[in-house]
Each structure stands twice: as C-alpha cells, then as structure tokens.
Amino acid sequence: MLASNQTLFKMCRATRRLAPATLAVVVQCTAFITLILSLNVIHLILALSFKADLTIPIFVLVLMQALTAMAFSYLFGMASWWRWIHLCFPIAVWAMSHWPVQNEIYLAGFVVSLSLFWTTFRTQVPFFPSRPIVWQQVAKLIPQDRPVRLVDIGSGLGDLSMHIAKRRPDSHVEGIEIAPLPWIISYVRAKISSSSAVFKLGDYQALNFANYDVIFAYLSPVAMLNLWEKAHKEMLPGSILVSLEFEIPGVTPSLCIAGHGLSPILYIWKIA
Numbered sequence: 001m002l003a004s005n006q007t008l009f010k011m012c013r014a015t016r017r018l019a020p021a022t023l024a025v026v027v028q029c030t031a032f033i034t035l036i037l038s039l040n041v042i043h044l045i046l047a048l049s050f051k052a053d054l055t056i057p058i059f060v061l062v063l064m065q066a067l068t069a070m071a072f073s074y075l076f077g078m079a080s081w082w083r084w085i086h087l088c089f090p091i092a093v094w095a096m097s098h099w100p101v102q103n104e105i106y107l108a109g110f111v112v113s114l115s116l117f118w119t120t121f122r123t124q125v126p127f128f129p130s131r132p133i134v135w136q137q138v139a140k141l142i143p144q145d146r147p148v149r150l151v152d153i154g155s156g157l158g159d160l161s162m163h164i165a166k167r168r169p170d171s172h173v174e175g176i177e178i179a180p181l182p183w184i185i186s187y188v189r190a191k192i193s194s195s196s197a198v199f200k201l202g203d204y205q206a207l208n209f210a211n212y213d214v215i216f217a218y219l220s221p222v223a224m225l226n227l228w229e230k231a232h233k234e235m236l237p238g239s240i241l242v243s244l245e246f247e248i249p250g251v252t253p254s255l256c257i258a259g260h261g262l263s264p265i266l267y268i269w270k271i272a
C-alpha cells in the first residue's frame with residue numbers, strides 16, 4: 001500500500017515537469033482509463049453477485065469523466081483554472097456532438113486557433129491585448145527629450161506600437177510577434193494606416209536588447225525570469241524595461257504605476 005502510494009506520488013511529481021497542454025491531455029486520458037476500469041469492475045461485481053446489468057446514461061458518463069479529470073488535475077498539481085477547463089471540456093465535446101456543425105467550420109476554427117496561439121504551447125504566453133490607457137502610460141514614460149528605440153516584445157495586433165509611433169514620430173518603434181495571425185494583422189494595419197511602426201515575425205529571444213532604449217513586455221509569469229536574464233545581460237545603462245501586469249520574481253522595480261479599472265499595474269526597471 002505504502003509502495004503504491006509512493007509510486008503514485010512519484011508519478012504525480014514527474015508529470016509536473018510536462019508542459020501544461022501535454023499534462024492536460026495526460027489528465028483527460030488518465031481519467032478516461034480510470035473510469036473505464038472502475039466501471040468494468042463494478043459491472044463485473046454486479047453481474048456476478050446480483051446478476052444485474054450496469055446501465056449508465058451517456059450524459060452521466062460524460063459528467064463522471066469531467067469530475068474525474070477535475071480531480072486528477074488537482075492531484076497532478078495543475079493551476080486552479082485548469083480544474084474548470086477539465087470540468088467543462090468533456091461537457092463541451094458532448095454538447096457540440098449534438099449540434100450539427102459542418103466539418104469545415106471545425107477546420108476553420110482549428111486553423112484560426114493555431115495561427116493565433118501558434119507557439120503558446122511552448123512559450124506559455126497566450127495572446128490578450130493591452131488597453132488604450134496602457135499605451136498612453138507607456139508613451140508618457142519614455143524619454144521625451146530625445147528620439148528613442150522602442151520594441152514591444154510579443155506585439156500582438158500592434159496597437160501599442162502604432163499608438164507610440166503616432167505620438168513619437170521622431171522615434172523608432174518596433175513590434176516582434178511569434179504567432180503568424182496577429183503578426184500579419186499588425187503588419188497589414190500598419191500599412192493601411194501608414195504607421196511608421198515596424199512589425200517583425202519572430203521570437204524576441206533572437207533580438208539584441210542592446211539595440212533598444214525601451215523594451216515593453218506583456219507576457220506571462222512563466223516568461224519573466226528568462227526575460228530578466230536576457231535584459232540584465234544585454235540592455236545598456238539608462239535603458240528601461242517595462243512589464244505590464246507581471247513582476248520579475250526577486251527583482252524590485254524602480255517604479256510601479258497603479259492600474260486603472262481593468263488595466264493592470266505597470267512595472268518599470270531602469271537599467272543601471
């Protein structure tokens with residue numbers, strides 16, 4: 001008993017090293033196998049002892065899968081929001097199977113999601129846009145007395161870069177985005193509106209941060225330590241790193257600007 005508990009504990013610890021999306025698949029599969037095995041055992045006991053059959057309506061089975069997956073996501077130490085995703089996923093699949101949707105629509109949804117969330121699987125930084133109040137705050141933050149070189153690392157649809165490029169025609173404003181769909185949208189928008197902001201498709205890890213006076217990041221908690229390592233190594237004295245919402249663990253910011261309404265805090269590090 002003790003040995004099997006230890007094996008289970010070791011398994012749970014090993015799974016924590018997986019990327020969250022891979023772990024989510026493991027959780028659903030483990031829940032499915034556990035459910036099938038348990039129901040077969042119950043079925044056998046009922047058949048042998050009471051000569052009774054086990055008939056469970058399909059929706060109840062779906063609900064059991066959802067609840068078992070939710071329990072496994074807790075056991076495997078996934079972040080709390082994953083429990084709700086695991087609960088809703090089997091129910092959503094079941095509901096969609098009752099709704100006559102053409103295969104082409106699923107394919108289109110898949111292609112759009114893939115090009116929007118492209119490498120989120122690896123980077124764990126999904127797309128969500130910042131708000132106009134943030135663009136205004138960042139425009140006020142950057143040095144006003146000289147032209148600057150600014151880059152938005154993970155520029156999404158390009159709003160922040162285009163806003164700053166408009167307010168600071170003397171400066172060079174760039175955005176780099178790893179996901180193809182937001183990048184192409186930002187590129188086309190900049191062309192249509194004759195914005196001077198330049199949008200590149202790629203990974204910000206490939207940039208040399210020494211080429212910029214201001215680096216703006218709206219990423220995710222998991223990206224912050226790597227970002228700081230790179231910024232600390234490459235950014236020149238006097239330049240500034242701005243992060244919306246996410247702090248760098250263990251590195252005190254030089255300045256914090258409180259959020260407004262739905263807009264989160266801005267953290268600013270002045271490189272010494």
Ligand SMILES: C[S@@+](CC[C@H](N)C(=O)[O-])C[C@H]1O[C@@H](n2cnc3c(N)ncnc32)[C@H](O)[C@@H]1O
Nearest residue numbers: 123125127128129130154155156177178203204
């Ligand atoms: C939270 S969104 C921020 C969008 C935009 N900066 C804004 O303020 O509206 C983060 C973006 O970073 C992109 N991203 C994540 N990792 C990246 C990387 N290594 N290089 C470039 N872009 C990345 C994501 O695809 C996503 O579009």
